[in-house]
Amino acid sequence: MTTSKVILEPPNGGYGWIVVFGALLINMVIKAFNSVFGLLYGPFFRSINVAQSDISLVMNLSSFFGSLASIFTSAVLKSYTVRQVAVTGCFLISIGMTLSSLTVSVYQTVLAYSVIGGFGFGLLVNTSLIAVTSYFTTNKKRAVSFSLTGTGIGQILLPQIVQYLNSNFSTNDSIMIMGGLMLNGVIGALLFQPVEKHLKPRTIDETQSLTSMTPMSIDIPPAVNEDNTSFWRKFIKTMDLGLLEDSRFIILNFVLACGYAVATDFMLILTFFLKDTKKLEPSQTATCLSVLASFDLISRLTFHFITDWTSLSSRQILVIGIFCLGIIKTTMTFLTSFESILFAISIYGYFRAVVIVNQIIVLSEHCAKYYPRRFAGALGLNMAFCGISTLIFGQLFGVFRNYVSDFSYSFYLEDIFIISAMSIWLIEYLYHLRN
Template sequence: MLESQRIFEVPNGGYGWVIVFGALLINMLNRALYSVFSLLFGPFFNSIDISQSEIALVMNLTSFFESIASIFTGAVLKFFSIRQISVTACILTSVGLTLSALTVSVYQTILTFSVLAGIGFGLLNNLTIVAVTSYFTTNKSKAISFSSAGTEIGQIILPQIIKHLSLHFDANMSIMIMGCILLAGVIGALLFEPVQSHMKLKEVNENHALISKPISIKNDENQKRTSFWKKCINTLDLELLQDSRFVVLIVVLACNYAASLDCLLIFPYFLQHAQFMDMLEQSLL
């Protein structure tokens, strides 16, 4: 007679849907901010006399620091929990956006928004996906779809918020208020509890447990001989760069992302100057 053994498995739902809501809230406030960048910063940049090329530099550097932060997300997760990093990232985006309202030059805006907020954006982009997928097995695609819907919801709501802020406050105060609104993402980040505390017990027979249990063999001698460069590769999970197809895919996606980002930035200015549409009319699009 086969003996049964208890193992832990992810809930595949349950508290995982609370994680989905937290990720949706973060995406709604942070990832959707790109689509309203020109609406939020347009009047402010005009007041401090920043050219469109300098505005593009701010946005592209934000994307650069976002990408750099994404590379180090896996390494940071080895030392801190998802909740700790997510809360820190939400605070970075809020502080970066709020301090941007106090800048008087493009270089100060780069330091506050591109660096601080960009790093926060990069960390949150990966953390929301990791947090959601860790709670699901067969419902991963559905959970990710629901959490990603927060970006589209934010693209609908945030322009209306900015429109009302512009009617009652100046450009600097509107940016500072939006920075405070981004702090609401901390609520979603606090919901990111470790999946270990919500795992369910499942009974399986002994043969199945032996087959499914991963076997890891450690070689202490080889670990001692590991070079510093190899440790960096393992920490940052850069083994995928050895695959040429993966590198080509990264380059193509990077070019596509850069082109779409520039289009997203320039299009509102085209509507404002070529089509004679003010910010309130743009927010309705």
């Protein structure tokens, strides 16, 4: 006689859509801020006569401490709920930005914005994604995609908000007000109720496999028996450091990290390029940033329809996207009219989303092929690669800008750098193809 058993599983909707809205709100006000960093902090850095290398240091250290915090997020979540960690991250970001409005030197800004704010941002990198995915099974991709549209919406709205603040308030007051605006993320974080409160019962046959019914689909490294292994081996297994033994994984993450460093540096200096090199008005600069974000959002919603018609792999699409971004950046340096620059910016925004989306897909496909069920650890290591790369190479870009007065040369250096990194990837691909 067949017996039945009742299990609890995610609602695959229901209150989960409220959680999606909370993640969307966080993405809209916090994760979208990097696109307007130069627009908000540019006048402040000019007022204290900061060198370009020091401006880069603030942004690069913020990325570094964010990556450092994100690595240990999974360990923190074993003791605290997703909502507690997310709320803490939002408060740290707000506190860091508010304190930075009171600083009078770049090193004080580093302590406030980069260390405190960067660590808070790192706590938010994975928690909002974990909150969303824990509520869904078959609708997971749709839920994640909807929550990520918040970043695009924020990148459209924030340039206009920052431009309004810069026009009506002092530099320090504008930064302080923006720090207060970051607290809106707390509203979204408070919506992250534990999924255990919303699990739904389901009756199954006792002989039915429970593998697909696991409430949480987060890839967490398995527990280690402390009686049979050393602390160091436990740490390596928990953090999935064994992945670093594979040269293909290292080269893949190196290339992705180089691309991340270039993208971060470009967004950092884009505002200065438009205002100082191209002599655009502040309102025109804000319009360019909003248009870039608009086409980024359009790309996220439409590009998968285009890729479905081709037989190109995610890695090939990523390579094409990176080369297109390089061509567009170089072309932009020769444009003079606002209309032509705006057109180039819109194309750049479209291909930027292609690159960002396919970076994660390429990493996940590599793990699915060689390291099934180890994507979470691979993602954490990828963030570490990105943080270190941004700190080292991003700072070198800043030092280079200390000796050139035209930001166009920074674009050329970025292109040479990423082409060199891609060449390493090509050599690795051809080597494994022959063997």
